[in-house]
Amino acid sequence: MFINDSSRRGLFGRFVAGLARTRQGLVGQIERLFGSNTPSVEDLETLEELLIAADFGPALAQQLMTPLRDRLGRRDLSSLDQVEAALKQGILTVLNGTAHPPSSENHQTRPKILLFLGINGSGKTTTIGKFANRLINEGGLVVLAGADTFRAAAIEQLQLWGRRVGADVICHQAGADPSAVVFDAVQAACSRGASHLLIDTAGRLHTKRNLMEELKKIQRVVSRQIPDAPHERILVLDGTSGLNALVQARHFHEAVGLTGLILTKLDGTAKGGVVVAIADQLKLPITYVGLGEGVDDLQPFVPETFTDALFARS
Numbered sequence: 101m102f103i104n105d106s107s108r109r110g111l112f113g114r115f116v117a118g119l120a121r122t123r124q125g126l127v128g129q130i131e132r133l134f135g136s137n138t139p140s141v142e143d144l145e146t147l148e149e150l151l152i153a154a155d156f157g158p159a160l161a162q163q164l165m166t167p168l169r170d171r172l173g174r175r176d177l178s179s180l181d182q183v184e185a186a187l188k189q190g191i192l193t194v195l196n197g198t199a200h201p202p203s204s205e206n207h208q209t210r211p212k213i214l215l216f217l218g219i220n221g222s223g224k225t226t227t228i229g230k231f232a233n234r235l236i237n238e239g240g241l242v243v244l245a246g247a248d249t250f251r252a253a254a255i256e257q258l259q260l261w262g263r264r265v266g267a268d269v270i271c272h273q274a275g276a277d278p279s280a281v282v283f284d285a286v287q288a289a290c291s292r293g294a295s296h297l298l299i300d301t302a303g304r305l306h307t308k309r310n311l312m313e314e315l316k317k318i319q320r321v322v323s324r325q326i327p328d329a330p331h332e333r334i335l336v337l338d339g340t341s342g343l344n345a346l347v348q349a350r351h352f353h354e355a356v357g358l359t360g361l362i363l364t365k366l367d368g369t370a371k372g373g374v375v376v377a378i379a380d381q382l383k384l385p386i387t388y389v390g391l392g393e394g395v396d397d398l399q400p401f402v403p404e405t406f407t408d409a410l411f412a413r414s
């Protein structure tokens with residue numbers, strides 16, 4: 101996705117608002133800690149605890165602290181600005197160390213097929229609605245597949261999003277075989293000349309073997325119709341579920357080979373450090389983040405914007 105200067109400024113504002121809780125919890129405390137006095141060894145201990153409390157995870161928190169401790173030892177760390185700059189740099193290095201997401205602009209095949217996965221309530225259906233809206237605003241023709249045939253009202257929820265954003269929805273009755281829905285949806289997307297097919301799946305616990313097998317079956321059905329599809333396999337993670345997200349991601353990655361992650365509900369948590377922990381541990385690209393429930397609240401994840409917004413002064 102091409103992001104010009106003015107949309108980057110808009111993006112920054114959204115990240116500033118969406119990360120308010122994490123910023124208050126983490127950066128607010130850092131300002132109190134280092135605002136008026138020279139950093140001490142004990143202050144750096146407290147900073148490490150703050151990072152852990154914001155869900156950066158103990159290993160990453162320690163890793164981020166190492167350069168700060170070295171600098172303090174060399175008497176080269178004397179102000180809040182220096183502490184923040186060093187921390188920001190460390191976070192950015194981790195975020196920039198992940199794999200690059202597959203480029204959607206250069207994608208030749210139509211339709212491009214994206215499979216959305218995740219545990220119950222992580223935000224899959226909402227994310228699909230918001231994502232479809234983005235694609236349609238960019239001129240795309242989008243079809244949605246209601247392959248969550250399990251949860252009551254899941255099909256209606258997707259249909260509502262379809263009407264709201266202007267996307268066709270292919271679905272069967274509740275209780276139908278999800279693979280059969282997906283088969284029909286691929287046919288429909290091809291015959292309608294759709295640019296994208298977004299597949300909504302039922303929430304599933306990563307520990308349930310049969311449900312993970314069902315995902316593989318969906319994948320097989322799609323790839324039999326279009327050999328290199330599904331082109332993206334995106335895990336939707338609830339940002340408020342903390343480091344649990346790491347365990348989920350590992351299981352889903354093993355089952356389907358994820359191409360990217362979307363973290364939702366960052367607006368609802370003071371533990372936004374989980375974004376950095378996930379990037380550090382999994383090295384999978386975080387493509388978008390959910391910063392609210394509204395149709396415009398799915399935003400591309402730009403590491404620099406994330407870090408700048410995290411440390412923005414009000």
Ligand SMILES: Nc1nc2c(ncn2[C@@H]2O[C@H](COP(=O)(O)OP(=O)(O)OP(=O)(O)O)[C@@H](O)[C@H]2O)c(=O)[nH]1
Nearest residue numbers: 220221222223224225226303364365390391392393
């Ligand atoms: N604040 C906030 N709420 C969100 C965000 N994304 C999703 N939600 C809310 O999270 C709840 C669950 O979202 P769904 O999209 O239904 O989640 P799901 O993964 O499809 O759930 P199942 O299909 O039951 O597994 C809804 O109330 C959404 O409005 C977000 O980025 N921020």
Ligand SMILES: [Mg+2]
Nearest residue numbers: 224225248254
């Ligand atoms: Mg759903």
